[in-house]
Every structure is written in structure tokens, then in C-alpha cells.
Amino acid sequence: MKTGLKIVTIGGGSSYTPELIEGFINYYHELPVREIWLVDVKEGREKLEIVGNLAKRMVKKAGVPIEIHLTLNRKEALKSADFVTTQFRVGLLAARGKDESIPLKHGVLGQETNGPGGLFKALRTIPVILDICAEMEELCPNAWLINFTNPAGMVTEAVLRHSTIKKVVGLCNVPIGMEMGVAKLLDVDHNRVRIDFAGLNHMVYGLDVFVDGVSVKDQVISLITDPKKSITMQNIHAMGWEPEFLKALDVLPCPYHNYYYKSEEMLEKELNNFKDGGTRAEVVKKLEAELFELYKNPNLAIKPPQLEKRGGAYYSEAAVRLIHSMYTDKRDIQAVNTRNNGAIASIPFDSAVEISCIITKDGPKPIAIEDLPIQVRGLVQQIKSFERAAIDASVSGDYGTALLAMTINPLVPSDTKAKVILDEMLEAHKEYLPQFHSFSEKGV
Incomplete structure (x- = not known):
């Protein structure tokens, strides 16, 4: 007879895993976890052992x-699980580096979950989540x-639309990070603090x-026009906002909106970093190397505070x-992230x-809002x-659908540039894109 919960974490060798372990420890007396299975692929064996021993x-x-x-045996781990958490990266950080650097070579934003990088992370990830x-x-x-695997919204929707699994929830640390940012x-x-969230x-x-049930939206919007008071994340440069624009927008943007409302400035910043040899992937590689050296210490038995620099603040919470x-x-x-x-x-x-x-025992029940405000509705619909289209391309391996997805993304300026970037990235990632075998064979 089972006396506790079995948790399976796919991508268990991630540097984020100590956050998750800390969370289960803190909640143990209300959440009786009996066993945690950390699963990874052969390429991640060393990191899995280091993180596992720390856990x-x-x-x-x-x-x-x-x-x-x-x-390393996923099927062994999954048997009779109660919760399966996913936090994997197909192609590891080397793939992220390509997602960021190839678009930047062509003067287009290179970011792991937005624009061409987000498309290719989805193309690599969705077939794997469907196998799981x-x-x-x-x-x-x-x-x-x-x-938790990014792009979390697309991965969650792929499960909803292309598998028989209906008990799925997608999770991101952006909303809780925004709440924490407002509190600070x-x-x-x-x-x-409570924020009424809606979007993608x-x-x-x-x-x-709200603070104590009283709306403070106008006060918060006024405050975050100052770059020093922006609510942002470790991996996104804060630039502040034009006060008149934010007041007219009349909603609280998330950190990733910088890529859409400040596209030119963000691209310039990324291009300067790229010229200096520094995409975010390179920064993360160095951070991870430092973290895993810390994790190896046999005397370390807590989550080190340096993990917060990795960009996953409040992840375990x-x-x-x-x-x-x-x-x-x-x-x-x-x-x-749940079915609309x-x-x-x-x-x-x-979607x-x-x-x-x-949040109930039967899963999340969305709080209906009727519709998004007209001033943000169009951008959300475009995304x-x-x-x-990206999800359909991930499942079908259809080149035209992938080109459509790339072109209609607002961060890509034209179908001509979209095709150049798409072709180069399909070639660069072909090891992890077997569904596009016809492209590799024919050189579309």
C-alpha cells in the first residue's frame, strides 16, 4: 500500500533541481513525498550524479x-508516478547557443523562447514531450x-492537442516573480499581493x-517607469518604460514584453553582447560550471544562494x-498554463x-475574464x-508550416529573412529534428 507520493523529474540533472528539492523539503509535512526519481539522458549522466548526490x-x-x-531509464522511473515534472533541454546549452547566435548573425533577436529561438526550442522539444x-x-x-520546460505554453498546448494526456499543467516563474517584484x-x-494574470x-x-484586496495598479505602473524599479529577471535587461505609454497600456507588462515593445533597444543590446562574444547561453554555461563545482562539495547540503543568478528565482516555490x-x-x-x-x-x-x-485536486480552473483589453489583444493573438503554427510544424515536420510560423512572429521582419534563418537553423539543429528529414535529404 502506498504511503506517500512518487515524484518523477525528467531533466533531473538540471542546475535547477536543488530548488525543487528544497521546495519538497519545506512542504514535506503537508505534502508527503515518499520518493523522488531524477531522470536524465546519457549526455547528462555526470550532472545527474552531482545534483542527485546533493539532493x-x-x-x-x-x-x-x-x-x-x-x-537514465525513463520508463523505470515513470511506473506508478503521482506527479511527473519536466525541465529538460533538448540539445543542452549548445543548442541554446545556436538559437541565440544564428538569428543575431542576421540582425534578428536571438532569445531562447522568443522569435526564431523560441520556434526552434519548440521544434526540438515537442516531439520529446509527446513521447513522454x-x-x-x-x-x-x-x-x-x-x-516547466520552455517554451512552456507551446509545450503544454502540444500535450493538450496532440496526446491523450489531459492532466497537464504548464508552469513558469514569471507570474510569481512579478508578484515578488511588486511586493519588493x-x-x-x-x-x-495578488495579480490578476491573463495572456500567454x-x-x-x-x-x-492588489495589496490586501485594494487595487494598486496605477501606483505600480507609475513606479516601474523608472529603470531602477523595473520588475525584471536575471536574463532580461531592464530598460524602464515611457510613462505615457505604460499609463495608456493600463496593464502591468511582464519582463518579456521588452522584446516586443522595446524591440530595437533589446536587439541592439543583444547584438553588442554578441559582438563581445557573449550570448546568454555563454553566460549560463559559466554560471552552470560554477554551480556544479559548488554542488560537488561533499559538505554542501543546502541550495546555494548563487543559484538565483541562473534566472530561476522562485522556481521551487x-x-x-x-x-x-x-x-x-x-x-x-x-x-x-492550462486549456483556455x-x-x-x-x-x-x-489553446x-x-x-x-x-487550483483544485482536479486541476486548475481558469478564472474567465471575457476578453483581453483591446490595447493588448492584437499582439497576444499574433503570438x-x-x-x-509552431506546434503544427513540430508535429508534422512540414517545412512550409515552419516557415509560416517564423514569418508571422513579430520579431522577424520578412519572409525572406525568415527563410534564410529557418534554413540555417534547420541545418544546425538537424540532429534533434528527425521530423524534418525531408529538408535534410532534399536541401529545401
Whole structure:
């Protein structure tokens, strides 16, 4: 008879894993996790062992009876799981480097979840998540899939539209990061802050902002026009906002909106970094090397504070809070990626949206907003069109659909440039894009 929960983490050798372990330790007395299986691929064996041994030291130091298992055998791990979390990167950081550098060579923004980089991360990732879903259908059909893998919205929607798995939730640390940012900005406890979120992953807006149930949206919007008070992330340069624009927008943008509302400035910044030999992938490689050296220390038995520089702040809090709320049927409000079901009128019913939801034992229940404000609706719909085409291309391997997705993305200036970038990236990533074999064979 089972006496606790079995958690499986695919991509267990990630530098983020100590965040997740810390979260399960902190919640143990309300979330009785019996065993955590950390799964990775052969190329990640060394990192898996380093992170896994740190995880074992962490649970031992905490005095909680959680068993940590390490394996390269995904099917072995998935059997009878209660929750499956995914945090993998197909092609590792080398692939991210190509996602960032190739578009920049052509004067187009290179970023891992936006523009051409986001498209190619989806093309590599979606076939793998669908393979995982097929294995879950066989080995743990009642488990919840909690996806952290980027691009989280597209990955979640691919599962909803192209697998029989319906118990799936996509999660990002941007909403909780924005809440934490507002709390810091106003010098109040995070628990007093609530933001009503709606939109898409990395394209989500705060429609209203509350402290103790009282709207403070106008105050927050006024404050974040100052670059020093911007609500941002480690991997996104803060530039502030034009006060008149933000006031007219009348909603709280997320950090990733810099790429759309400040495209020229962000591209210039990325190009300067690129010329100096520094894409974000190169920065992350150095950070990860430093982190794994720390993780190797046999005397380290906690999550090191240096992990916050990696860009995953509040990751464990968001992840474990979600699982805890589902397990206990807490019915609190959290922003997650889930099936729209009409919550946002201008988005297809079967698409994934990132929206404030009531979290129940039966999953997230989106809080319907009727529709997005007209001033942001068009951009969100354009990105959703891009996402739908990208997902279709990921599944079909159709070159024309991939070119369509690339071209309709607002960060790509023309179909001619889209084709040049698409062809070069298909060649660069061909090892991880077997669905596009006809392109490689024919040289489309």
C-alpha cells in the first residue's frame, strides 16, 4: 500500500533541481513525498550524479524520509508516478547557443523562447514531450504532468492537442516573480499581493494588482517607469518604460514584453553582447560550471544562494506550491498554463493560455475574464497564431508550416529573412529534428 507520493523529474540533472528539492523539503509535512526519481539522458549522466548526490545530502540534513533515485531509464522511473515534472533541454546549452547566435548573425533577436529561438526550442522539444506522454499513458495514466520546460505554453498546448494526456499543467516563474517584484517594490509581504494574470506564457499581463484586496495598479505602473524599479529577471535587461505609454497600456507588462515593445533597444543590446562574444547561453554555461563545482562539495547540503543568478528565482516555490495545492485541493489562486476553455474569448478554445486559476485536486480552473483589453489583444493573438503554427510544424515536420510560423512572429521582419534563418537553423539543429528529414535529404 502506498504511503506517500512518487515524484518523477525528467531533466533531473538540471542546475535547477536543488530548488525543487528544497521546495519538497519545506512542504514535506503537508505534502508527503515518499520518493523522488531524477531522470536524465546519457549526455547528462555526470550532472545527474552531482545534483542527485546533493539532493541526497539535502534530504538527509533536513531529516525527512524522502528517497532520492537517479536513473537514465525513463520508463523505470515513470511506473506508478503521482506527479511527473519536466525541465529538460533538448540539445543542452549548445543548442541554446545556436538559437541565440544564428538569428543575431542576421540582425534578428536571438532569445531562447522568443522569435526564431523560441520556434526552434519548440521544434526540438515537442516531439520529446509527446513521447513522454505516450509512456505516461502506459505506465502512470493517473499522474499529473507538471511542465516547466520552455517554451512552456507551446509545450503544454502540444500535450493538450496532440496526446491523450489531459492532466497537464504548464508552469513558469514569471507570474510569481512579478508578484515578488511588486511586493519588493511596495515593501510588503508577498502574501499580501495578488495579480490578476491573463495572456500567454512569456506574453502574460497583470490586468490588475492588489495589496490586501485594494487595487494598486496605477501606483505600480507609475513606479516601474523608472529603470531602477523595473520588475525584471536575471536574463532580461531592464530598460524602464515611457510613462505615457505604460499609463495608456493600463496593464502591468511582464519582463518579456521588452522584446516586443522595446524591440530595437533589446536587439541592439543583444547584438553588442554578441559582438563581445557573449550570448546568454555563454553566460549560463559559466554560471552552470560554477554551480556544479559548488554542488560537488561533499559538505554542501543546502541550495546555494548563487543559484538565483541562473534566472530561476522562485522556481521551487511556484512548482511545489502548485503540487501542494492540487494534492490538498487548496483552491487558492495561481497563474498557470492550462486549456483556455473560453476563459479568454479571443483565444481558441483548445489553446493553452497563462491565466489566474483556482487550483483544485482536479486541476486548475481558469478564472474567465471575457476578453483581453483591446490595447493588448492584437499582439497576444499574433503570438498565439505563431504558437499554433509552431506546434503544427513540430508535429508534422512540414517545412512550409515552419516557415509560416517564423514569418508571422513579430520579431522577424520578412519572409525572406525568415527563410534564410529557418534554413540555417534547420541545418544546425538537424540532429534533434528527425521530423524534418525531408529538408535534410532534399536541401529545401
